[in-house]
Amino acid sequence: MNVKKINRRLQKNGFAAFSVHETEDGLVLTGKSDNWDEIVNAGFCAAKKYGRTHVINDCVFTGDAIPPIRAPKLVDKAIDGMKPDVLVIGGGVVGAATARELMRQKLDVLVVEKEYDLAIGASGRNDGCVHPGIDLLPGCEKHYYNVRGNRMFDQLAKDLDIEFDRCGQTVVFDSKKLLPLAPLIKLYFKCMGLGNVRVMTEKKLKAFEPALRDGMKLGLFFPTGGVVCPYNLTIALGENAAQNGAKFSFDTVVTGMETQGGKITAVHTNRGTVYPRAVVNAAGVFTEDVAKMAGDRFFSIHPRKGTNTILDHKTVSMVRTSYSLISELKEEGHSKGGGIIRTVDQNVLVGPDAFETYKKEDFTTEAKNVAAVFQKQGRATERLRQSDAITYFSGVRAATFEEDFIVEKGRKCANIVHAAGIQSPGLTAAPAIAVALAKMCGEILTAQGKKAEKNPDFDPHRQGIPRLAKLPDAERAAYIEKNPAYGEIVCRCEEISRGEIVDALHRPIPCVTVDGVKKRCRPGMGRCQGGFCGPQVAKIISEECNIPLEAVRKAGEGSELLFGKTKGGAENG
Amino acid sequence: MADYDVTVIGAGPAGLAAALAADEKGKRVLLVERAARMGGILNQCIHDGFGLLRFGERLSGCEYASRYVRMVEAAGIETTLLTFVTRVEKKDGVFHITLVTKDGVRTVTSTALVLSTGCRERTAKQVGIHGTRPAGVYTAGTAQYYINILGEQPAKRVVILGSGDIGLIMARRLTLEGAEVLGVFEAKSTPSGLTRNIAQCLDDFGIPLHVSHTVTRVFGDARLEAVEISEVDEKMQPIPGTAQKIDCDTLILSVGLIPENELAETLGVTLDPRAKGPVCDQNYETLVDGVFVCGNALHVNDLVDYVSESGASAGAAAADYSGKARELAELTADGGFLYAVPERLDTAGDLSKTVVFFRSREVREKSQVSVSVNGETVFTKKYQRLKPPEMERIEVDLSRVKPGDRVTLELREA
Numbered sequence: 006m007n008v009k010k011i012n013r014r015l016q017k018n019g020f021a022a023f024s025v026h027e028t029e030d031g032l033v034l035t036g037k038s039d040n041w042d043e044i045v046n047a048g049f050c051a052a053k054k055y056g057r058t059h060v061i062n063d064c065v066f067t068g069d070a071i072p073p074i075r076a077p078k079l080v081d082k083a084i085d086g087m088k089p090d091v092l093v094i095g096g097g098v099v100g101a102a103t104a105r106e107l108m109r110q111k112l113d114v115l116v117v118e119k120e121y122d123l124a125i126g127a128s129g130r131n132d133g134c135v136h137p138g139i140d141l142l143p144g145c146e147k148h149y150y151n152v153r154g155n156r157m158f159d160q161l162a163k164d165l166d167i168e169f170d171r172c173g174q175t176v177v178f179d180s181k182k183l184l185p186l187a188p189l190i191k192l193y194f195k196c197m198g199l200g201n202v203r204v205m206t207e208k209k210l211k212a213f214e215p216a217l218r219d220g221m222k223l224g225l226f227f228p229t230g231g232v233v234c235p236y237n238l239t240i241a242l243g244e245n246a247a248q249n250g251a252k253f254s255f256d257t258v259v260t261g262m263e264t265q266g267g268k269i270t271a272v273h274t275n276r277g278t279v280y281p282r283a284v285v286n287a288a289g290v291f292t293e294d295v296a297k298m299a300g301d302r303f304f305s306i307h308p309r310k311g312t313n314t315i316l317d318h319k320t321v322s323m324v325r326t327s328y329s330l331i332s333e334l335k336e337e338g339h340s341k342g343g344g345i346i347r348t349v350d351q352n353v354l355v356g357p358d359a360f361e362t363y364k365k366e367d368f369t370t371e372a373k374n375v376a377a378v379f380q381k382q383g384r385a386t387e388r389l390r391q392s393d394a395i396t397y398f399s400g401v402r403a404a405t406f407e408e409d410f411i412v413e414k415g416r417k418c419a420n421i422v423h424a425a426g427i428q429s430p431g432l433t434a435a436p437a438i439a440v441a442l443a444k445m446c447g448e449i450l451t452a453q454g455k456k457a458e459k460n461p462d463f464d465p466h467r468q469g470i471p472r473l474a475k476l477p478d479a480e481r482a483a484y485i486e487k488n489p490a491y492g493e494i495v496c497r498c499e500e501i502s503r504g505e506i507v508d509a510l511h512r513p514i515p516c517v518t519v520d521g522v523k524k525r526c527r528p529g530m531g532r533c534q535g536g537f538c539g540p541q542v543a544k545i546i547s548e549e550c551n552i553p554l555e556a557v558r559k560a561g562e563g564s565e566l567l568f569g570k571t572k573g574g575a576e577n578g
Numbered sequence: 579m580a581d582y583d584v585t586v587i588g589a590g591p592a593g594l595a596a597a598l599a600a601d602e603k604g605k606r607v608l609l610v611e612r613a614a615r616m617g618g619i620l621n622q623c624i625h626d627g628f629g630l631l632r633f634g635e636r637l638s639g640c641e642y643a644s645r646y647v648r649m650v651e652a653a654g655i656e657t658t659l660l661t662f663v664t665r666v667e668k669k670d671g672v673f674h675i676t677l678v679t680k681d682g683v684r685t686v687t688s689t690a691l692v693l694s695t696g697c698r699e700r701t702a703k704q705v706g707i708h709g710t711r712p713a714g715v716y717t718a719g720t721a722q723y724y725i726n727i728l729g730e731q732p733a734k735r736v737v738i739l740g741s742g743d744i745g746l747i748m749a750r751r752l753t754l755e756g757a758e759v760l761g762v763f764e765a766k767s768t769p770s771g772l773t774r775n776i777a778q779c780l781d782d783f784g785i786p787l788h789v790s791h792t793v794t795r796v797f798g799d800a801r802l803e804a805v806e807i808s809e810v811d812e813k814m815q816p817i818p819g820t821a822q823k824i825d826c827d828t829l830i831l832s833v834g835l836i837p838e839n840e841l842a843e844t845l846g847v848t849l850d851p852r853a854k855g856p857v858c859d860q861n862y863e864t865l866v867d868g869v870f871v872c873g874n875a876l877h878v879n880d881l882v883d884y885v886s887e888s889g890a891s892a893g894a895a896a897a898d899y900s901g902k903a904r905e906l907a908e909l910t911a912d913g914g915f916l917y918a919v920p921e922r923l924d925t926a927g928d929l930s931k932t933v934v935f936f937r938s939r940e941v942r943e944k945s946q947v948s949v950s951v952n953g954e955t956v957f958t959k960k961y962q963r964l965k966p967p968e969m970e971r972i973e974v975d976l977s978r979v980k981p982g983d984r985v986t987l988e989l990r991e992a
Contacts (some may be wrong), residue, residue, distance in 0.1 A: 075799065319843070370708045396703045398711070474664070489680035494612060494662035520684040534701040534716045553732050555965050561711035563800030566713050567730045571755045574729020 008032070011051050023047040023064065030060045030303045032416070035465055038134075039068035041363045045307050052406035055145040059304035061327035066363055071098040074291060075366050076119060077256040077275060078564055084254050086278025088453065089115035092272055092281035093191060093445050094259055094295055096120070097128035098235065098432055099424045100287035101242035103438035103463075108249035111458040115281070116251060117274060119258035121561040122524070124239035126289045128432070129524070130368070130400025132313055132346050134327065135231035137174055137199050138487040146410040150441070152198060155229055157436040164467040165241040167233065168349040173326040174230025175214060177385060178223040178365050189266055190225065200229050216323040216386045232327065234349050235432055236524045240514070245467040247362075247513040249460070255259075256562065259288075262298040268419045284421045284451040285442055290365040290403040292402060292411075292425035302420035304411055304425055308365045309404045311343075311357030312374045312419070314397040317532050321389040322349050330385040345389065350527070355382050355389065357400070370398045374453035395532050402428035412438050420449050470508045470526045474500035495545070496538040498531020506542060510549050517550050520560045543567075580672050582608045583906065584896045585839065587663055587675075590618020592873020593694030594646040595886040596770030600692070601653050604896035605860065608686060609657040610677065612752035616650065618696055619719065623725045625747050627774070642882060653918075666845055671901060673868065690868045690896040693842050693856075694889060697835040699744075699847070702796075705833045706990065708740075709795040714802030718744035718832040719802035722751070722896035731755055733828035737805050737986030738762040739793045741769040743880060743967075745832020752830075760826060763807055765792040765814045768941050770832075770967050772880055778854050794821060796829060805829055813839035835878045838919040845869055852917035853877040859906060859922040860932045860976075861895035862888060867904070870896045877919050877935065880969050884935065891933070900924070905981040914939055914989030916966050923985060929976040938989060942977065946992040949974050951985050960992045 009083045011032070013025050020043070023036030038044050044064045052060040091107055093100045096118030107114045120126070135158050141148035162169030183190065187204045194202040205213055205224035210224035217224075247253060254276060263271040266414050272279050286295045296302045302517050329344030346354040356378045375397050405411065405426035413419040422445040424438055431438075473481050473491050485492040490504035507527035510517060519535070519542055522528060528542050529535030535542070543566055547554045555567040586593045589611035595610040613622065620628070623639025630636060633645070650657065659680065665676040673688045699717040706713070714723075716732055722744065724732045728864075738745050741764040749759045762780060767790050769776055779850050780787050785828040794816050795806035804825045808816035837855040839847065845865045847856045855876040856864040863870050872892035873885040904924040911918035918936035923929055938945070942964045949957040949972075957974045964970065979985055 010883065014966045307659065312883070319840075348957075369710050372706055372708050375708075392704075393702070394703060478683045478685075485678070485682045492678055492680040492682060493660055494678060497612065497662070500662070517938065534703060536699050536701060536720050539716075539720055540728060544728065554728065561800055564713040565801070567724065567732050568734055569731055571725050571729050571731045574725075577724070 007489070015047060018050050019048040020050055023051070025051050031061045033061045033063050035063050037065040037067060037365060038067070041066055041068060041107060041497065042361055045466075047306060047359045048305070048406040050186070054407060055369055056407045056411045058273070059411070062301065062305035062307065062406070069363065071363050074119070074294070075256065076258040079256050079562065080275050081277070084115065084117070084279055085272065085275040087115055087277070087279045089113045089279060089281050090450060091115070091283045091285060092117065093277055095283040095287035095289055096123040096253065096255070097126050097289050098124065098239040098242065098245065098435040099427055099438055099442075101239050101246060102435045103285050103287060103424070103442045104246035104251040105242050105249070106439040106443035107244055108251055108459055109443070109463050110447060112462045114246070114251040115279065116246070116253045117254065117259060118255050118374060121518060122195070122244045122521050124236040124524070125148050125513065126403055127400045127428070128239045129236040130398055131235050131432060132343070132491065133232050133235045133348060133432070134346060134430075135169070135171070135233055136433045137227040137229040138354045138430060138433075139174070139176065139199070139227060147430065147434065150410060150412065150437045151430045153437035154434040158231060158233070161436055165238070165245060165433065167237050167241045169231060169233045171229070171231040172326040172347065172348050173228045175326050176227070177210065177217060177221050177227045177328050177330045179221055179330060179332050179384070180237070182221045183223050187223065193334060194227070199227055202227055208370060212410045214287065214325055214328055215329070216388050217383060218387055218528060221356040221385070226326070232346060232349050233432070238432070240525060241467055241469065241505050244513040245465065248467060249463050253514055254472070259298065264300050264418065267300070267417055269421060277538055280475040282420065282453055282455065283446045285446065286421055286423045286425065289427070289445040290401055292403060293421060295356055296421075296423060296425070299415060299421045301415040301421055301423075303416050304405050306403045306425065308362050308367075309428070310360045310362045310367055310399055312370050312376065312378065312397055312399045312401065313356035314355055314375055314394045315348075316353040316393040317395050319353055320388065320393045321352050321385055324353055328385060330382070333382060343378060343382065345385060350530070357380065359402075362401065365401060367401060370397050370399050387446070390410070396534060404428050410434065410438070422446060422449070428433055470512075471562055473502050473505060495541050496528035496531065498533050499527045501526055501538075501564040503545060506545050510546065515544055517562075518553070518560055519546070519560045519566070522546065580687040582606045582688040583687060584692060584747070584893065585610065585673065585675055585686065586692040586694055586893065588618065588694040588696055588875070589616035589657065590694060590696050590873060591620055591643065591646065591882050592696070592875070592887045592889035592892075593618075593692065594643075594650055594693055595889030596692045596870075596872055596896070597655050598646070598649055598653060599725040599890040599893030600897040601655050603894060605897040606751070607655050608688065609655055609663050610663060611657065611659050612662045614660055616647045622719075624726050625751070628882050631881065632886055639882070646886070660675065660946045663841060664734070666841060668845060668866070668868070671868070686855045688871065689748060690890050690899040692896045693839070693869065693871045693875050693876045694873050695838045697837045697878055699831070700834040700836060702829075702831055705795040707793055707796060707832070710800045711799055712796065712798040713798060714828045715796060716828065716830055718748045718830050721748055721830050724803050725751060725755060731757070733830070735760060735808075735826040736828045736830055737793065737824055737826045738830045738832060740764060740832035741787060742832035742834060742836070743771040743775050743831060748773045748830055749785050750783060753783050753785065759783075759908070761786045761788055763791040763793065766790070766808050768965065772967055777887050781836045786947070790818065790830045793829065793932055797823070802827055802829055835874065837875045837878065839875060842869065842871065842875070850917065850919070850921055853919050855919070857921045858919065858922040859904065859927070860920050860925060860929060861924060862892035863895060863899075863904070863924070864921070867901065872920060880967065881952070884969065884971065907979050907981055907983045907985055909920045909934070909987065911936060911987040912989060915987065919986050923976060923979050925979050925981050929979055932974050932976045933971050934974060934987065935969055936987065937966050939966065939967050941965040944992045946990050947972065947987045948990070949976070949985065950988065951976070951979055952982055953984070
């Protein structure tokens with residue numbers, strides 16, 4: 006590590022106010038700025054892409070106060086004194102998948118999640134693409150886990166009874182430059198393990214994706230790409246873990262750790278102290294904070310925000326698979342640049358964009374960002390219109406300066422494993438990352454003298470909530486005969502029945518909120534955005550779970566929908 | 579032979595009137611309703627002002643609905659409640675309608691179809707509200723359902739965006755229930771709701787109306803904590819530097835209604851981008867033979883009386899539907915109109931009492947509406963004042979119109 010060279014590079018590139026020095030943890034970046042982008046760019050300048058020595062950001066940001074973690078107000082002793090073999094911190098896709106993998110062994114597993122449900126962070130706020138790994142080269146962690154994760158999806162979707170469409174991914178070029186290289190491109194991707202990539206010239210491409218604008222010169226179709234509903238996947242993984250005995254504690258934030266001799270001995274939360282043998286750090290944008298608590302901070306996360314827009318079902322014919330345009334216009338940034346994606350629920354998803362932010366949980370949306378995404382993606386098809394948007398949402402990626410995943414055991418802490426820097430293609434990679442993390446946990450436990458023992462009762466299968474609207478009439482009628490509530494439609498836009506909503510309230514990991522139900526079976530996901538079914542869903546929650554209507558929440562703590570009875574409502578009981 | 583002569587989808591005021599009219603002609607009628615009771619949105623409208631034209635009385639929405647429901651029940655019309663139409667297909671000139679109920683899935687056949695599917699509210703996302711996604715952002719109709727149907731209070735400190743009628747009604751309703759309505763903000767330079775509602779719902783309760791203002795952002799992670807209000811220019815774009823933050827726990831949106839025509843679209847019905855409902859002729863028959871449309875599915879009405887009227891006309895015409903070829907001429911409204919319906923005239927049918935509904939694009943004083951056929955004016959009417967929130971109705975004798983004639987609706991200064 007040539008620190009001098011890096012410092013010279015910082016000087017030369019206009020980051021004179023910054024410098025690095027080497028510590029036993031990594032490459033520590035110091036400096037001061039009121040401009041967050043400048044700090045991030047200095048980090049990039051100091052870092053080596055895919056490098057294994059990480060830039061640790063100790064810069065002082067003077068531009069604003071960095072908001073504290075969004076922590077639950079709840080304080081109790083719900084998990085106090087628990088001694089799980091493995092404590093998983095984070096109920097995102099990696100945490101849920103890891104918990105499930107761990108259950109293949111006879112282990113006591115506890116997952117803590119600071120939010121009220123699974124997949125509230127980046128896992129529930131992405132485009133759902135299962136990536137072929139087009140731009141990844143062998144040697145980096147992203148490539149390793151993406152290739153393996155991608156291959157696992159067909160079986161995983163079958164086992165978990167979730168929708169997965171291996172529809173492929175198309176990359177479109179509006180320049181002729183690559184045309185002469187077409188035969189080589191095909192060979193290249195074949196060698197890279199991406200299968201039989203289809204190379205299409207203008208005419209074939211137009212026939213393949215008819216909504217593309219004229220004048221697209223070259224299209225590459227990657228058959229191993231796919232789409233999945235990201236929160237559905239995360240919830241399904243979590244549910245299957247729970248069915249196999251994993252425990253989940255929500256509204257539970259890790260507040261500190263006790264370490265002794267390079268080992269975590271206790272983990273403090275707002276719901277009590279637990280004493281795990283091993284800890285999985287799957288805390289997304291907060292992985293650095295968790296690592297720090299364990300005395301094992303050897304990397305830094307710089308949050309990167311992106312916004313996606315969902316369009317009305319009516320527009321779904323504008324995309325058969327998913328496509329993104331690589332234009333001659335120079336593009337900046339570290340993201341593929343988003344695309345137009347046909348979701349498994351037959352909506353069109355547009356986005357995402359990418360912006361650096363110092364706010365790890367900034368889920369707000371901005372009109373200008375949505376407009377910019379439409380302008381950019383509209384270069385691929387003229388059918389894209391903002392007026393077809395039914396909703397938009399933001400997520401925050403947990404990027405490291407090296408732009409690679411960190412999937413490894415603690416460097417200084419003996420009983421932690423980290424899954425950090427899990428941004429795109431994190432969703433694709435998650436099942437493979439989980440396998441690796443579970444293996445590492447097994448090694449940690451073995452080192453502590455706990456013999457590995459297979460869980461003979463492990464069942465990888467999970468049954469989802471039936472989606473009546475997608476069934477043929479006869480099958481649908483059979484369901485209704487068994488349970489007439491399947492014949493009462495509550496959500497008109499997505500055609501969701503009362504029976505499905507009731508099912509969603511009685512899952513292995515129930516989430517008794519309007520948004521929890523919405524994520525599990527889709528009422529309110531349609532064009533009226535719950536305008537009609539919202540109150541009915543609230544009422545079903547109230548009746549089914551025996552809680553007063555005014556206690557029914559939209560989402561987490563403090564999000565109650567109602568303030569109590571009206572004057573007349575009180576009289577009528 | 580089909581199971582029914584006429585199937586009416588949606589038992590709100592339009593569908594109830596349509597079913598009654600078809601039944602009066604002695605036809606076999608099926609009335610389909612997805613909710614547990616008939617009446618549609620009227621059931622949650624406990625305020626008065628309904629029925630002045632139809633019954634010559636001021637009724638509440640519930641009373642107005644129940645009068646029609648009683649008539650439908652008295653006539654013995656076959657109705658199916660809690661019934662959802664999942665699919666409609668036209669095969670060999672007959673409609674096959676697939677219905678889902680608690681009893682299962684069944685398909686019925688019908689010679690004619692009346693779509694009285696109503697409308698839905700535009701949402702926060704559709705008007706580009708950004709910021710966080712907290713609880714406490716409701717459309718006016720949702721808030722109305724909570725209060726009037728469930729007896730629950732959704733708000734304490736309220737900002738209302740949009741001066742549509744439901745928003746105005748809710749400003750009063752929330753105030754009566756003890757909430758503090760901080761103001762109604764309207765992006766347009768003129769109010770969207772009826773004048774009488776502004777007087778009775780805002781002025782009488784001292785609730786301020788701010789035109790040329792909109793909500794540009796919402797704040798709060800769990801529950802709404804505040805909204806940012808900005809002044810807007812003539813193009814309704816926020817003017818920088820005018821933003822102010824208002825603390826509130828609830829934002830109510832009354833920002834427009836959209837006719838629900840998803841079912842119609844699956845049948846290949848052409849929509850009018852101006853009226854946002856299906857293009858139809860004077861009998862409310864769409865461009866797909868045998869498919870009729872009425873009420874708010876056709877265009878958003880401000881008076882239920884007109885909804886019932888179009889329902890009755892559509893129902894009667896559907897009962898008379900014989901599959902005989904139509905000979906259509908176009909009725910074109912000039913740019914002075916927001917829209918006008920119908921957009922077509924069936925010259926093979928009766929045009930002697932053609933009813934035209936329209937709204938002006940802008941507020942105008944002293945105007946004249948005229949109808950001309952091939953350049954020759956055949957009808958004029960003068961108005962002291964025209965404004966977009968108030969729909970106008972004219973009845974014109976257009977018997978002379980022949981296929982291919984150019985029929986235009988024009989708006990001029992009087």
